[in-house]
Amino acid sequence: MNASLADRNALLARKLIIIACVMGCFGLALVPFYRQICEATGISQSRVVAQTASGSIDPTRDVTVEFVASNSNGLGWTFEALNPIVQVHPGVVTTVRYRVVNNTGRKVIAQAVPSYAPSLAAPYFKKLKCFCFDQQTFAPGEARDMQVVFVVEPDLPTDISRISLSYTFFDITAEAGGKG
Amino acid sequence: MKKLRVIAGAIAASLPALALAGYDVNIPAPKTPISMQIYGLHMEILWVCLAIFVVVFGVMFYSLFAHRKSKGAVAANFHENHLVEVIWTLIPFVILAVIAFPATRTVLAMKDASNPDMTIKVTAYQWKWQYDYLNDGVKLYATLSTPRDQIGSPEEHGKITNEHYLLETDNNVVVPVGKKIRLLITANDVIHGWYVPQLGVNQYGIPGFIKDTWFQANEAGIYRGQCSQICGKEHGYMPIVVEAKSPEDYAAWVKEQKAKQAEAAQPADKVSMADTTAR
């Protein structure tokens, strides 16, 4: 009787430990799961490869696209959008420019991270060319203009007439330098 | 006057109904369409809660009074009644639906930042705010303007002379009245919160991300708020002061700012930019 109780207890404890482990894995699985959700809703985009436009053009609609620039990690340089507000027809391939002036006095390796507002617009905003696809290296004092070539897909929901695209530059010199 | 407020506060604390009388114990006067809806929603829920509280606790305190053993009460022995249980499960659903309906409308309105008249990008730093007017090209930083020696010195406490102690900045954010202002909020270092209660805005700024929200001040005035998310040592010292002006006054302000910016232009502009962001 007593032995069988001990066995039953041990069995139940094993099951409960498995539940705990499964929940631990679930906690970690929230990371890729969250990324999927963010991709789908556009909250963030880890897609760092060039996309292609679907091709059709809708000349009847005007969409305002705002470009903003931010620095992070105490990156003390000048980073600005040269074409902060543009009007486009959905489907028309457009080029805008950003400028970085590296007035930090040292070599900087930096990564730009895009973010959209409203985030729901992100899936309809295709970047054909972007400086955010790669890490960028800037010599001390270097000034560089960089391109974003984009197209707004014609199936953009009609209640969205304005999209903001922000790039935040993060200083990753320490990590990228370490890797060589 | 101060004493009066203490007494008023004590009375208000004991009588929730009185709390509705003045703004001191309630949400500050709402000044935008959204914050007016928020104010109304809060009032509605408060009254619903008060009504439920009075009814439910009326029953409880009646029972505590009437069914005391010392009064000779003899315990009944019932312990379930399915009809009653089903009813008091269903009634809350109805009440919640009544609250949820207008709340849903406000959420949708609040989230609709489309078709703004102008956009301001807000960047939070440890511990100040940067504002970029995308349409008008104005850039400014806003930091706490209460003198530091006033904050730290114990001998000063109790006789703070600034009326707006801790709620004043060197550069206020000026916006035109009656225009839909869209904010793009982000942060440079850690998470901060752009919070101005009278404008009905409370939005985190998150490094690497922009989040949009909006407000439309329907009355000229100065609206004060603070950082709403703990962001380190000086979290309590990064106020937000929004000045809503008539469109004409706003245009004049923009002109003045632009003149200032041109005057302070290169290379000083870049140096100061590097200085401030490097911190």
Added chain:
Amino acid sequence: MEAAHAHAHDDHHHAPAGIGRYFTTTNHKDIGSMYMWFSLIMFFVGGFMALVIRAELFQPGIQIVNPDVFNQLTTIHALVMIFGAVMPAFVGYANWQIPLMVGASDMAFARMNNWSFWLMPPAAALLVGSFLVPGGAAGSGWTLYPPLSIQGGISVDMTILAVHIMGASSIMGSINIITTILNMRAPGMTLMRMPMFVWTWLITAYLLIAVMPVLAGAVTMLLTDRHFGTHFFNAAGGGDPTMFMHIFWFFGHPEVYIMILPAFGIISHIIPTFARKPLFGYASMVYATASIALLSFIVWGHHMFTVGMPAAGNLFFMYATMLIAVPTGVKVFNWIATLWKGSITFETPMLFAIGFVSLFTIGGFSGLVLAVTPVDITLHNTYYVVAHFHYVLFSGAIFSIMGGAYYWLPKWTGHMYDETLGKVHFWLTAISFNITFFPQHFLGLAGMPRRIPDYAPQFTEFNQISSIGAFLLGFSQLLFLYVVIKCIRGGVKAEAKAWEGAEGLEWTVPSPAPYHTFETPPAFH
């Protein structure tokens, strides 16, 4: 599992003498007492921090602690109270009461029980000791949001380690509790005839097992972000600080119910006892508890209405959160129906239970206010939230812990506590609690943010009232300590059934409960 084999008793005598026995004891009553004393000590440690906070906030300006230390105090106060005071107190109750209530001789894994307790003091030492390391304790708020927590010093690592240890302890304790409840009930005690406290702990233990590993995962990712170059929460490497909030609150909201469900259980014993009437709606109480637990997994987003989720997300979390009001309401209605047509007396445990029902409900109402997204926008991270969670955690969890202590002290010590002092303690606590926290609603409505060491002059009056109340509240608790010690040392001899209206197996054993009880399972009718 090896502990299962250790279950066979080492000794069949009475409690071994000497203080050393506590290091090796496997007796559920010893371990329960240790948990409770640990909890009481942490309650005073956390309370001391709260008083420093309130003293600083007595008037505008910086008087006592600098803003850095202030942030550290608010952070560690929260962690100490949650993980050090409230949770161990309930585990202490579980240890003492569950075997007595289900008629088991001890917990299922007695040796592991000892380990889970002895993990707690080192964790607490890490947490409190982090004040002494360079840079001071973690100051990022107890939610440890990155990137702020990434900026912190070694104390953040100590805090993370402490959270890991306490999480492990909780999981071990939960496995023990579930196994004891499911496998070791007296013959005839079916699940639907278990005492309510046992039911609430069964559900709580499952919640703990489900969410503690998630918290462990979140803080581990924080640790690797801090030291090993990962980018879970850093946008530069494709991460997102918002993701930490999601994972943290996926743990955090069930955690809130972990701290309140056992309280519901205790109250569900006290009210029937002193109303001399069976608990109304036992089955619906069980279902309500289970639905609260299930709902707790889908409401975490209501802590994050200001991060800028899409409207659909805000609406989902708003609706789900509002739904919780339904089962919670059912519980309150059931308690009141239990009182109805009872034969009511007002001993100290009953006073705490009535205080619980009234004041917890105020916290529930402010919870409903905060559940509504637009209103939350204007109240998020203000003192209104501080008032709300102190109404549910102090006048909720802690009132139930104190009421439960008065209720079961006769069983634990064999003596009746001093009723007059107990009542004085209740009234002092209830009144000063309201003086402390009710004005904070007004501060929050007026827009005073939480976690600030200094504030604008218009907030002065309510802060002063609150601070005065806090000191009264803090020092009133010394009376509780005195009553408990007095009760242990002597007093009117308690009968086996200490209360006229008490029901349950624990009241069938003598008071004080002998060192070993129910070595042969009792008959349960």
